[in-house]
Each structure stands twice: as structure tokens, then as C-alpha cells.
Amino acid sequence: MTNPSISGLYEIAIGITAADESNVINYWDKFGFTVNLSGNLDREAAKKLYGVDSNVRSLRLQNKVTDRSLLRLMIWDNPVNEGLGLSPLKVVGSRWGTSLCLDVFNVANHAEDGQALGLPIYYVPPQRNLINRPENFTPFYQANPCVHEMVLIQPLTRQVIFQRHDYHRPNSGIVNPDSYFKASEFVHAGLIVDCESERLDFYDQVLGLVRTLDNVESGYSLASRNILEVKKKIQMKECLTLILLLLVMI
Structure with a gap:
């Protein structure tokens, strides 16, 4: 190191x-x-x-x-509980890491087949999310930047894995070419807490993170809502508050 x-x-x-x-x-x-x-x-x-x-x-x-x-x-030696198990990302207390992968569908294939074999796996298949697509986009003649991202939850791991298409961020997501899944370091982390905003003070007042959304309606796309299994847009301080600790943006 x-x-x-x-x-x-x-x-x-x-x-x-x-x-x-x-x-x-x-x-x-x-x-x-x-x-x-x-x-x-x-x-x-x-x-x-x-x-x-x-x-x-x-x-x-x-x-x-x-x-x-x-x-x-x-x-x-003596853990206090068994953790969150196979509960989805949106449950209170959930934490996860997000990493880049060169072939997210390969990971999804393993998840699907493992689940079919009875392994304890909960996953959301890859969802396509547009990234700053130009206005009046013309297929085949313009760049079509997007990601496919999926959720993979097992008893001891909680991951969001994504693949970029038609754009690059060389300093965010450095893939280990020797790894089986051709995956990177974690590019950001996420957690779910309840809706009392004073409980978030630790993250901005102690750790120095910048609070960018507070008591406003989320702007999550359909793909992101599918990943989080949120059926509609939510107020950021109602019921659940999603805090993304962005180390590097997707």
C-alpha cells in the first residue's frame, strides 16, 4: 500500500x-x-x-x-446479530459499496444461476440508466452515454455493480484486469437511515461531506428507482433518507 x-x-x-x-x-x-x-x-x-x-x-x-x-x-468472536440477510437495499440500516465492472451481465448471469440452484441470493437485474444524453439524440451518429447497474445481495455482501457504455471516467473505477469479474475499487458507498435530519449532522459536520439534497423530492430516474425498489419519487426526509457518500461520481 x-x-x-x-x-x-x-x-x-x-x-x-x-x-x-x-x-x-x-x-x-x-x-x-x-x-x-x-x-x-x-x-x-x-x-x-x-x-x-x-x-x-x-x-x-x-x-x-x-x-x-x-x-x-x-x-x-461474538457478533451481535446476523445482519440484514437478503433484505433489499432500501431497508433502514442498509449499507453497500458500488463498483465498476467491464461486464455486468456476466455477474448477473452468476446471480441468476446461483439463485436457481437455491443459493441465498437476492438481486435486481441490470437496469439501463442514461448519463447526460445530448438533446435531440441521433442513434448511431452521436455518443449514447449510459450505464447498466444491478444489485447483488448475499448474506455477507451488499453490492451495486455497474458497467459504463460510450463514455469514460479514467480516475473513477480503475478495473483490476486480473480479476475474474474485471471489477474496480468502490467508487461510492450508500446507506439508508431514517428521516430525522439531525442524525445526518455527523456526516457533514464531523466528516465534512457536503449535503446536496435535503427535504426535496428525489430526482431518481426510473432505472434508479428500480434499483432501490422505490415505486415513486420520494421526499428525501420522508420515511427513508438515502444518503449517497459519493467518493467519485458514476
Whole structure:
């Protein structure tokens, strides 16, 4: 790692147990992540820092071609619960990471076939979302920028995966060419909280994120609403508030 000080919002954390460790490491290897650093906290230290009365061993994984948007596996001796399971993205408490993939339909094929075999998988198939399409667009004669994005949820992973078409952002989504799924680092992270805006103060007043939508109707496209399984536009402080911690825009 060229800069070991990078952490915080550059990191997606997943809680697992020792029984899950090998399988989860192998899974993320398919998306280009490998173990880089490790550390331990005893019960007393973990209780003070995380509020969990358990020893924990952490593994930091990174995409092989970048040192940002890292992945942390937190291996608890006594986890407090089983997590959100296969619930959709929109449930309160949901967190996920989003990454670029050169072939999102390959991932979708695996999800569909795994589900057919009875594996615990919940997914939303790839949805097409236009990206700054020019006015009076003429097919075949103008660029047609868009993405296909999908949701892939398993008991220990919650991912949004997308593929770009007809446009490039070279500094956002550096694909690991050696990975099976030809995937990148996380380009942004998302979480769902309830509608009390004062609970969001931590993110802008402490972490320094810029709050861009507050108490306004969402402008999500049909594809984005399908991804989030929101049937209609919502007020950003009604019932659920979606906070996208954008590390780099799609």
C-alpha cells in the first residue's frame, strides 16, 4: 500500500465470523481484492471503540491496482446479530459499496444461476440508466452515454455493480484486469437511515461531506428507482433518507 494513512470513507467494512473468513476472502478475490494488512483488538478495546463486547480481528483488502476505496473484513468472536440477510437495499440500516465492472451481465448471469440452484441470493437485474444524453439524440451518429447497474445481495455482501457504455471516467473505477469479474475499487458507498435530519449532522459536520439534497423530492430516474425498489419519487426526509457518500461520481 503506497499510503497506509488512507482509511475512513475510503473503506467498506463487513462483519463476519471465523467460519466465513476463507469463503469471503475468496469471493472478494474474484472482484480484484486481496488481503493487505491485518490487526486485532481485544474485547475491552473493541467495546470502547465499537460498542461490541467481543474480540475482533480485522483484515484490510485492497484492489490490486489502487490504494483507495478499501475493504475491511471484521472477524468477530461474538457478533451481535446476523445482519440484514437478503433484505433489499432500501431497508433502514442498509449499507453497500458500488463498483465498476467491464461486464455486468456476466455477474448477473452468476446471480441468476446461483439463485436457481437455491443459493441465498437476492438481486435486481441490470437496469439501463442514461448519463447526460445530448438533446435531440441521433442513434448511431452521436455518443449514447449510459450505464447498466444491478444489485447483488448475499448474506455477507451488499453490492451495486455497474458497467459504463460510450463514455469514460479514467480516475473513477480503475478495473483490476486480473480479476475474474474485471471489477474496480468502490467508487461510492450508500446507506439508508431514517428521516430525522439531525442524525445526518455527523456526516457533514464531523466528516465534512457536503449535503446536496435535503427535504426535496428525489430526482431518481426510473432505472434508479428500480434499483432501490422505490415505486415513486420520494421526499428525501420522508420515511427513508438515502444518503449517497459519493467518493467519485458514476
